[in-house]
Amino acid sequence: GAGVSQSPSNKVTEKGKDVELRCDPISGHTALYWYRQSLGQGLEFLIYFQGNSAPDKSGLPSDRFSAERTGGSVSTLTIQRTQQEDSAVYLCASSFSPQQVPSGGYTFGSGTRLTVV
């Protein structure tokens, strides 16, 4: 598509429920990243995909968080048994790989604002 699309834009969930956040990257972008931004904070790296594989999962805060990417395109971030501290804006970004376009800046989606009550 023309831009990075994320859904839902807003999600309110009860503590303990599972949620799925979706990211549809720009067509042709092989790299995909998930970040989390808490209110007034910077971007916290969660996970990076190159194609369908995730060489860097170091930012996932706990085993309640998982992500997958299929067909080198859409990615889903799943949070199980949500906690109130999971409340944040979850941002997805995609880019050409650094090898393809060294200066390829990320294009971010508009994010999913998750509120756990």
Next chain:
Amino acid sequence: GQNIDQPTEMTATEGAIVQINCTYQTSGFNGLFWYQQHAGEAPTFLSYNVLDGLEEKGRFSSFLSRSKGYSYLLLKELQMKDSASYLCAVRGYSGGYQKVTFGTGTKLQVIP
């Protein structure tokens, strides 16, 4: 690992010039980015530096010194719409892969 420092907040006057500094530590440095983020919106790409020197793009310029682990973003002829957070991000190697790490951002307030 990677470490990025930038001021938390700055205030500047409309029409003036402001310089936002960023210092970093990283292994395998491979580029520095500046992003602009308006409140409630996603970050948007401003600039990219991989070699030492100044890159100018309209009212915005970005400077890099790799030996000093230092960059700045220079905004000229400030406009009210420039009020936003400015994020410094560094690409380096971590665990055998290239990884971009963002700073916490500098919140710039432009006043009349």
